[in-house]
Structure formats: C-alpha cells, structure tokens
Amino acid sequence: MGYLPQHSLDNLKKYAYKGVDKSLFSRYVLNPFWTWFVTLWPLSVAPNTTLDAIDGKQARRTGMAGPLGEMFDHGCDALNTTLEVILASRALGLGRSWWTVSSQIATLANFYLTTWEEYHTGQLFLGYFSGPVEGIIMIVTIYMISGYYGPQFWEQGIWSFTHLKHLPLMSKLPDLPLNESFMVFGAFGLGFNILHSYLNVYAAQRKGSGGHQPASRTPPLLLLLPFVASALIQIAWLSHPRYNDSWILGSAAFVPFLCAWGLQFAHQVGRMILAHVTKDKFPIFDWVWAWSALGAIDANLPRVFGISPLIQTTPRRTTLFVWLTLVVSAVVYARFVVLVIRDITNFLGIACFTVRKKDGKGQWHDARPDKVH
Template identity: 25%
Template sequence: MPLLAYKERHILSPQQLRKLTEHKYSCFSASLLDPLLQPWWNWLVAQTPLWLAPNLITIVGLILNIVTTLILICYSPNGIDPPPRWTCFLCALGLFVYQSLDSIDGKQARRTNTSSPLGELFDHGCDSISTIFVALSACISCQLGHYPNWLFFQCFCAIALFYCAHWQTYVSGTMRFGRIDVTEAQFSIIAIHLVSAALGPEVWLTKMPYLECETRYLPFYIASGVDLSLALRYAKSILNEGCGKNGSSVAGTSVLSPSIPLTLVVLPALMIAQKSPDNIFTEHASVFILAFGMVAAKITNKLVIAHMTKAEMEYLDWSLLGPGLLFLNQYFNCIVPEIWLLWFTLAWSTQDLLRYCAQVCLEICHHLRIELFRIPYSPKVSNTISVGSQSNFGADKNGGTSHRKSKSKAH
C-alpha cells in the first residue's frame, strides 16, 4: 500500500483472510541439534499445563529474552564497556529459556488440538524481534563495540539473513533449515555468553596462541563463514525454486521483489552510520541497532503475511519514516540533533510494529473465532506429542502443519 495510505483497521483483506485459512505450513529441517534436543522438548511439553495457550508460551519466552538482553545493554550500551559477568549469564539463561519455549509451542498446540495459521505468524513475529536482541547481546558480550564496523556487519547480517529465510519461503513455499542453522546459532551464542560469564568479557581481548588476533575474532570469523553459506543457499533457492507460474513466487510476483523493502532498511542504515558527523552509530550502537531492527522486524512480518496469504509484497511502509528523517537530516547538514531523531526512530518503529502485529492478530482471531492467549475450552489431549521423521522435526521446530517451534510456527 502507498506510504500515505496507512490504515490501522482492516490490514488484511477478505481475500487474504480466506487464503490464510487455506494456508498449510511446509517445512524441512536437517538440523544437527534438533534431533538431539527432542527428548528435552518432549519432556518439557509434557510438564506444561493443558490450559496454557501456545502463543502465551511463545510470548513469555520472548519477554524473558528481551529483559535479560536489556539488562546487559544497560551496563554496556556501546559494546565497549565490559558488562558484569552475571548479566552475561542472565542472557545465556534468557536465550535458553526462549529457545526451549519456542520449541514446544507447536507441540503444545498439537497436544491440545489448538493448531491454527495464527500460531505460525505469531511465532515468526516473535522470532523477528528476538533476532535483534540475540545478535546485539552476542556482540556486547564479546565487546565488539571496539570495532564498530564488525558490530554493524554482524548485527545487520543476522537481521538480513532472517529476512532472507522468509524470502526464500515466499518464493519456494517451503521453509528449509540446513544442518547448521537457527538452533545451532542460538546455542553458539549461549556458549559465548557462558564463556563471558565464567571468564569475564575481557577474555575476548586476549590474543589467541600462535595467532596475531584477539580471541573475540574466532566466533565472528566462524559466524561470517556460516553467514556466507546461508546467503548462498538462500540466493540459490530464491533464483531457482520459484513455485509460482513461470518460476515466480507463491503470489505470482517476481522472486526479486522482496529485495526492495530490505534494501530500504539496510542501505539507509549503512549510509547514516558511515556519514554521521556525530558518529551516531559508534556512540549509540545499541539504540541504532534496536531502532533499525524494529523497522526490519516490521517488513519481515509483512513478508510472512504475504507468503501465508499468497499476496503481493508491499514495498513502502510507515516504519520507514524514522530512517527517512535521519537520512534527510544528514542531507540538510543535521539541522536537528541526530540523537533526537534516532530515539524518535526507535520509539516510532517500536509502536508501529506493536500496533501492526496487534491489529493483524485481532483480525485473524476474529476471522478464525479463536483467542490469542487463551484456550477458550477444555482441550482434548492429542496422543501424538513427539515427531518421528526428519520433516516433522522441521514442523515441530519451525511451524508444523499447525503451531511449531520458534524458527517458524503455526498453531
């Protein structure tokens, strides 16, 4: 929709709601860790009360993840000051809780026979927000603020790759997880936090034996290699696996069309960070990442909805107002202090994301006659909790035919 035609009500058209009702989640996972973690997830969901709604499980995990990361950010907002060890441990704990809860919400949905397309959308929405905080917390734990370019690269790589995962889903109709993917990345970041908690964040400043570089570079060199591998895999899927007419997307649109919203977020962020006379990114790294991360989360949610409703991806959005003002302010020699506009961007993009997600959830709940955080009847227990095949591992973890795990769910 055009930028000036933003509407708070009726975000989803009747046709989109009908398509959403018909949507079937398709996922494949070859993850190394997921099969090993199934016994833990199955035990955990067995301890979960039957009255606990799957979406409530997801949101509780997300809130814990956000709170623990914000505590870490408070002690090291620029990623330079070493945070207390206990804050790193809290981040590790918060991420582990989120990962575990995100992995059982789909199981809980199937267990209580409360699966619906809303679960997939809600899970993806929570993941889009969690990605920002997880990436930023890892960089702060390693004190990567000493190298702003690396900090920018790692955080925006995480944001862009999460978007690309849903881009390839929009094109191919199936979400795919490789042998090293989301679960492996989450546990790697948990390990980084635990090392910082046990040995102190300063350990990442020490030189590695026989190598002329600091220890902090080791995880990020590895991460960069994984990022490149994922990017190539997504690019191959996007260019060659279009499931629509003549190799188009699920909506029959160009497979390259989702690149426009992503470019409108990443490119202005890079230009603003590099050209800022006040070094706004270096001095306020956490606020910068969170502000642009919320904008990216909004467009990712719109991409997920476009996929689930087989609709055309919208290019412009009101969340781009903040980045646009920052860009124009620099063009006119910063007539307004940049930090003011940066905080405005964070506040605006956050409220815009929350209002959008809330309105979409309300419309879907009304259409499907369900409730978001409550099971309005006594659930009947399903006999099947665990999964048996590799493809079902993906469903549990990422969305299943109903709810699913955090990487993409649907209940």
C-alpha cells in the first residue's frame, strides 16, 4: 500500500492545469522575457530543475506537464514563502518583533487563500496585483533600497519621507515608520485578496464548476478555519508569559521557530494541493499541529494553571525544544514529499528530475536531448 489510495491515483489522469494571470507587468514585461529565456535551455533539462517562472514552459516543451509539476512547484513556493518573510523582515529592519510575526501570518494567509481558491474553482487565479508577480518585484525593490541605504532607511516616518507632514490633514495622522506603513498596506492587501478570492469561489459554486471536487456539506468559508487554527496555535506559543527569562520572541529561537512554522504550513498546503490534483476531500486537520500545541500549552501553564512549564523551564531548554520542533516538522514534510513523489511517479511512469520518454513497447527510458520532442 502506498501513501495515496488507488482512486486518488486514478484521478491524476483527469488532471489538467488551469491558470489565469491578469498582471499587466507579467503580460507586457515578464512573460515575453520568459518565453524567450526558456528557449535557451536544452530539452534534456527537466522542468523541476529550472527557474520558477519557466518550469511550466519547459514542461510543455518536453511533454512533461502534469500534476507532479504543480505539486513540486507549489511545494517549493510554500517553503520559499517563510524564507522570504525572514529576509524581507530583516531588510525592513523589523527584527524579532510582532511585526515580523504579522508579516508571516499575512504572507502565509495569502498563499493558503490562493490554494483554497484553486481547490474550489479548479484554476489558479492571479489578479492585477499578486504576490508571485508584483509582490516579488516589490520585495526585490526593498532589498535593493536596504542594500544601498541600510535597513535604517525604513525607520523614517512616512509623512516626513514624502514631505507631506506640513499638510493639515497629515499632521493629524500618526507619522508611522515606513516599515510599519508597509505592514499596514499589506493588511489592506490581504483584506482585498480575501474578498476577491471569496467572490471567485462563490461564483464557481453558483455555476456548479467548483473545481469538480468531491461533494461536501462543509461551506467553503469554513475551510479557511484550519489556517486560522494553526496560526492561533503559533501565536499562543509566542505570546506566553516570560518564565525564568525563557522567551522565543526576541531570542535566538525566533528564526528556527518561524522555519518550523513554515514547514508545518508547507505540509498543510501540500496536502491541499494534493487534494486538488487528485480530486480528493479537502484536508482539515494536520496532526503535526499537536507538536506545536504541546509547546503552546507547556509555555502557558503559568498563565492558565499558575504552575511552571514542564519543558520550557529555561531559555536553553526553550531553544532546544524549538529546534526539536523544527526537526520534527522537517521530517514530517520530507516524508510527505518522498511518499507523494514515489506514488505519483510510479503510477504515471514518469520521473521527477530527468526527462523520460516511452519506447515502442511502452517502456520508459531516459531520453537523449536529440530524441525529445
């Protein structure tokens, strides 16, 4: 018995990628470049070893487009999301703070939202302003500014920087630092994306298209709650009362904590993407949350029951437990990736990192560059 049941594997043959990208920047700038750039790559190069923006184009050139490609592509994106949060927060000078936590929540929420929308509509929708396009360009711009001026650039007040402080209306508004203003802008963007994704799902449900997923009595909006629950667990752990100077926020344990959170999130959305390509039921509970819930409960024992933590009694033990959480999260995610890749490649008779083709007898072999069509 493999990781995937037979009916899920059978549904892989019905999979067809559908995507919509309304970004003007993609249409007139990036896509023409990608279309040219992919032609520079030999046909013997597997799509999954190429750059993120051209892997799909390379897959179509080599005849390897399929569900595994989407799983691999979005799985890498899910991991990159947390890494981008860490790097961008450092570039903005946010440091180990609740602003960085807020950035993590907002960024992961956007990714979860897009995956939730794709599951229910059957297509990946990128609007006129999306994270994978304009969001990345904006982050690159932040890196360039911070690289030239230093992170202290973002500590300037927004009205002072824009020279609007002297205006009567602006004088009544708080002169937030640029980095905090960026976070506020991101919150409005998240709100807009939630509304837009909901409208797309609602329209798909009314038309009966709904991504052709299994019939479910659970309203789509309720399937946003798994992300809320997982985020609340992490917040509860971070917001625990300080005991014997044991603390995560503001300590060396903060970055591994975010990485563990990111791996758990990647596992969560990875199962959602798998459910989409196999037309299976939407995954609601992820048992790996239990590990973080243990950390949150243990850290909050002084607040809830008035007793000292059983595990996180010192800063060193807290740090070790966070690192152990990171290891557990990495092992769980790695196991998921290996089992899913094994089952899909065995069933479809394809490879993940090499280009293969069928011979006259229907057997798969590594393809020579001059034989790939």
